[in-house]
Amino acid sequence: MTGTPADAVRVVLASQSPRRRELLTLIGIPHEVRPADIDESVRPGERPAPHAERLARTKALAVAGADGAALTIGSDTIVVVDGDILGKPSDAAEARRMLRRLSGREHVVFTAVAVAYGGRVASSVEEVTVAFRALSDHEIDAYVATGEPMDKAGGYGIQGYGATIVERIDGDYFAVMGLALGRMVRLMAELGVEYRFGPPVARGV
Numbered sequence: 001m002t003g004t005p006a007d008a009v010r011v012v013l014a015s016q017s018p019r020r021r022e023l024l025t026l027i028g029i030p031h032e033v034r035p036a037d038i039d040e041s042v043r044p045g046e047r048p049a050p051h052a053e054r055l056a057r058t059k060a061l062a063v064a065g066a067d068g069a070a071l072t073i074g075s076d077t078i079v080v081v082d083g084d085i086l087g088k089p090s091d092a093a094e095a096r097r098m099l100r101r102l103s104g105r106e107h108v109v110f111t112a113v114a115v116a117y118g119g120r121v122a123s124s125v126e127e128v129t130v131a132f133r134a135l136s137d138h139e140i141d142a143y144v145a146t147g148e149p150m151d152k153a154g155g156y157g158i159q160g161y162g163a164t165i166v167e168r169i170d171g172d173y174f175a176v177m178g179l180a181l182g183r184m185v186r187l188m189a190e191l192g193v194e195y196r197f198g199p200p201v202a203r204g205v
Contacts (some may be wrong), residue, residue: 008199009117014063014074019159019178024073027181028198036062036074040087048085049110049125052076056112057123064116071117071193071200077178079154081107086154095144098155099165104134107154111175115187122187126180128171130158135165 060074114123
């Protein structure tokens with residue numbers, strides 16, 4: 001049973017990612033968008049999973065601090081290959097370098113989710129292994145020319161043209177898109193907010 005507008009918990013997404021907005025809409029969660037402006041630099045010696053989780057928590061808390069009544073969702077997705085974090089490419093040349101590096105092999109996607117509500121925050125990280133098919137330089141150039149790689153970690157989007165270069169995934173598809181929905185719902189429950197296949201509701205309502 002879904003909550004009515006009167007009893008539903010108001011949700012704020014601390015991200016401007018269109019993929020995350022689409023995923024929340026997909027599962028029937030109305031939300032406001034308030035991007036968090038934070039430093040996303042990797043700290044010296046920081047490992048990939050803790051880095052992603054720190055950023056997700058920082059985003060959620062930065063926005064929740066201005067609106068304690070809402071449930072705030074922060075998320076961060078990184079692509080890791082050979083222990084190196086691949087962020088969003090700065091230009092087409094860097095996107096091509098990333099895709100050549102990922103071609104014909106596996107890499108790991110870490111998507112962290114943080115939920116802040118009622119003065120508390122819960123967070124966790126989803127880890128997914130992704131395998132690319134081998135790509136020719138021509139294919140890489142053509143893909144980069146679509147513009148899709150430019151605003152995505154690792155230089156690809158699994159939900160767009162990039163679906164044709166992914167050979168296999170082992171884990172949560174939605175985490176690769178940018179928001180681990182199942183994990184997010186479990187974190188909400190930890191803070192006393194239930195997802196009832198629609199707008200979330202505070203437990204007991």
